[in-house]
Amino acid sequence: xxEERKARDRWLILAAIALSLLLVGSCxxxxxLLTSSGSGKGTGKATGTEREAATGPTLPGQExxxxxxxxxxAYARASRIVEQNYVDEVEDNxxxxxxxxxxRRMAMEGEDPEALVERGIVAMxxxxxxxxxxxxSREELEMLDTQLSGHFSGxxxxxxxxxxxxxxxxxxxxxxxxxxxxxxxxxVKEVDGRDVTAMDLDEVVMLIRGPEGTTVSLGIYRPSSPExxxxxxxxxxxxxxxxxxxxxxxxxxxxxxxxxxxDADQRIREALSELEGEGARSLVIDLRSNTGGYMDPAxxxxxxxxxxxxxxxxxxxxxxxxxxxxxxxxxxxxxxxVVLVNRGTASSSEIFAAALRDNQRCTLVGETTFGKxxxxxxxxxxxxxxxxxxxxxxxxPQGVNLDEEGLVPEVLVKNPVVGEEDLQLEKAxxxxxxxx
Numbered sequence: 236x237x238e239e240r241k242a243r244d245r246w247l248i249l250a251a252i253a254l255s256l257l258l259v260g261s262c263x264x265x266x267x268l269l270t271s272s273g274s275g276k277g278t279g280k281a282t283g284t285e286r287e288a289a290t291g292p293t294l295p296g297q298e299x300x301x302x303x304x305x306x307x308x309a310y311a312r313a314s315r316i317v318e319q320n321y322v323d324e325v326e327d328n329x330x331x332x333x334x335x336x337x338x339r340r341m342a343m344e345g346e347d348p349e350a351l352v353e354r355g356i357v358a359m360x361x362x363x364x365x366x367x368x369x370x371x372s373r374e375e376l377e378m379l380d381t382q383l384s385g386h387f388s389g390x391x392x393x394x395x396x397x398x399x400x401x402x403x404x405x406x407x408x409x410x411x412x413x414x415x416x417x418x419x420x421x422x423v424k425e426v427d428g429r430d431v432t433a434m435d436l437d438e439v440v441m442l443i444r445g446p447e448g449t450t451v452s453l454g455i456y457r458p459s460s461p462e463x464x465x466x467x468x469x470x471x472x473x474x475x476x477x478x479x480x481x482x483x484x485x486x487x488x489x490x491x492x493x494x495x496x497x498d499a500d501q502r503i504r505e506a507l508s509e510l511e512g513e514g515a516r517s518l519v520i521d522l523r524s525n526t527g528g529y530m531d532p533a534x535x536x537x538x539x540x541x542x543x544x545x546x547x548x549x550x551x552x553x554x555x556x557x558x559x560x561x562x563x564x565x566x567x568x569x570x571x572x573v574v575l576v577n578r579g580t581a582s583s584s585e586i587f588a589a590a591l592r593d594n595q596r597c598t599l600v601g602e603t604t605f606g607k608x609x610x611x612x613x614x615x616x617x618x619x620x621x622x623x624x625x626x627x628x629x630x631x632p633q634g635v636n637l638d639e640e641g642l643v644p645e646v647l648v649k650n651p652v653v654g655e656e657d658l659q660l661e662k663a664x665x666x667x668x669x670x671x
Contacts, residue, residue, distance in 0.1 A: 300335035300342060300355070307352045310334065313622060314359065316614050321363065322551050322625045333362030356622075365625050367611055373619035374441055381444075383528050385475050385496040389444040390451065390468045392417055396436045410473055415466045417455065424463060425454025445470050480506045485668040488515030495528030495583040500535035507539065507568050517571040517667040521660070523601065527582025530610060530629075534560050537590040539567040544594040544632060547586050549610060551627030556610070562594075571670035572597040573663045576644060581605035585637055586629060592642065593632035598670075599644035600663045606641035 304310040314330050337358020338351050346354075357370045371379070381387040391410020392403050401423040406413050423431060426442040434442075443451055447470055455464040477499065479491045488510035492499060510518065527533075537546050541562035548559045574588050574597045585604050591597040610627040630636050646666065648659045 297332070297335050300338050300351075301331055303338075303348060304331060304334055304352060304355050307348075309616075310352050310356060310359075312616070313356045316622055316624065317359065317363070320553050320612070320614070320624055320626050321368070322609065322627055324552070325363065330359045330362065334359040337361065360622065360624075363625075365609075367607065367609055367623070368625050369623050371613070371621040371623055374437060376613070376615070376619065376621045378437060378440065379613075382475075382494060383496055385477050385494070385498065387444055387473055387475070388447040388470050389473050390415075390417070390453075390470060391473045392443075394423065394436060394439065399432070401431060401434075401436060401439050407473065407476065411468045411471050415468045417453070417466060417468075418457070420458070421464075422456040423453060424456050425452070427452050428454075447472055478502045478506060480510060482510060482513045482515050483519075483664055485664070486514055486516040486671065487664050487667045488513075488518040489521065489664075490518065491521040492584075493525055495525070495530075495532050497529055497532065499528070499532040500539070501532075503536050504539060504567055511568075511570075515570075516671040517573070518568060519573045519575060519660075519663045519667050521575045521663075522580050522584040522588060523575055523577040523659070524579035525581075525584040526579060526605070527584055527607070530583050530586065533583035533587040534590075537587050538562050540572060540591055540596050541594055542566050544590075546590040546632070548630045548632075548634070549627045550630065551610070553626050556627035571667060573667045573670075574599050575659060575663045576601040576604050576642065577650075577659070578602050578605060578641075580642075581607045585642055589631040589635075589637070589642055592645075598646065598666055599642065600646040600666065601644050601648055601659045603643050603647075604637070604641040606637050606639045608636040608638035608640075 314327060314334075317325060317330060318327055334355035338355045341351055341354050353370075360368050360370055390412040391407040392412045393405035393407070394401050395404045396402070403412075403417060403419055403421040403423065406417050406419055423439060423443075425431060426439060429442070431439045431442065443453070445451060450467055450469050453466045453468065455466060457464055475494070475496075477492065477494050477496050481489050483489050488507075490503065490506050490510070492503070496502075507518075534546050542564055544562050546560040546562055550557050572591065574591060576584070576588055576599060580588065580601075581604060585607065588597075588599060588604070592599050608628055608630070609625045610629055611623050612626045614622045614624060616622070628636055628638070646662060648662045650657060650659050
């Protein structure tokens with residue numbers, strides 16, 4: 236009896252195991268059966284569509300991406316610009332490989348060919364490992380043009396992103412913004428009814444700017460007001476205050492230049508004449524946080540203070556970039572000169588400061604400058620975008636390239652991190668007064 240029971244239990248266990256195996260096997264068999272019947276054939280092979288459903292869409296490989304680039308007129312123009320004009324020789328195959336590699340992620344996301352090619356151009360430029368070479372969108376190019384032209388149509392405010400808020404940091408005098416009552420410290424929340432909280436600063440700037448005579452509506456948060464303030468402001472032509480001048484105590488002329496615009500040298504020439512007429516016997520030129528701009532105005536401005544000597548030397552592969560710039564025999568200012576610089580002083584400002592320092596024409600005061608020893612040219616495209624490309628390197632009169640080095644002032648002075656005390660300016664004025 237006991238043996239019959241044990242035999243029956245073993246049979247039940249074996250039956251349970253068999254049933255389990257049958258169920259597990261059916262999980263694999265059902266898709267196979269469905270596939271076989273769906274294909275109309277008994278081969279059990281999945282069709283292309285079925286393979287794609289199982290493994291995802293087939294992604295383009297390196298060769299396919301390279302072929303897409305080679306068939307693109309936009310990429311052909313961009314790569315030709317780099318090959319013919321970049322300061323160092325580059326291999327076209329290396330550029331193509333880098334461009335294709337840079338497209339892979341976007342290709343996985345299914346982007347359209349036009350977007351893929353633009354990404355490829357960006358990746359190609361990035362592969363040069365040059366922080367001053369880049370692809371410029373239409374908006375970025377418009378912003379740069381505006382900055383270097385010295386004027387634009389808008390309301391007359393300078394803004395900065397502070398803790399994810401678009402804050403007004405300056406209201407220019409005599410502008411529509413000042414007349415409307417906009418104040419420093421105001422936070423821009425809306426432009427023409429659009430919430431700009433999550434936007435980049437450049438996007439907000441472009442929304443506020445517009446044709447002269449048109450109206451823009453700003454929604455402003457002001458800490459002293461519980462409600463959002465709304466301002467309807469008519470845009471006007473705004474002149475950017477690139478240069479500021481005055482005569483300081485002790486007969487020291489003071490010029491502050493914020494950008495090397497196309498006419499910066501002419502503005503400095505006019506300021507020198509006016510300051511001398513107002514009795515200035517020495518001069519401080521403040522180039523702190525002046526990140527550069529056009530090169531020629533900086534060279535011409537340096538020439539206003541020199542009667543002889545090399546101003547700067549440039550070297551590149553493009554015809555005309557191998558050149559030595561010499562001072563002429565005339566100078567507009569022979570009196571003592573101090574140039575004030577800091578870590579934000581770069582590019583054209585460094586060319587100007589180095590030319591005067593190396594020719595023993597000024598005393599350099601402040602902090603070591605940024606260190607940008609290259610020259611860029613913007614190649615504009617038909618669609619409004621551009622390629623900013625390093626085409627040459629420049630060298631100071633002493634033959635030094637300033638890349639990542641900068642100019643070290645004879646008189647090192649740091650300003651405090653907080654507070655309104657300007658120790659750098661005070662030292663520069665002191666040196667200028669004692670030099671008369």
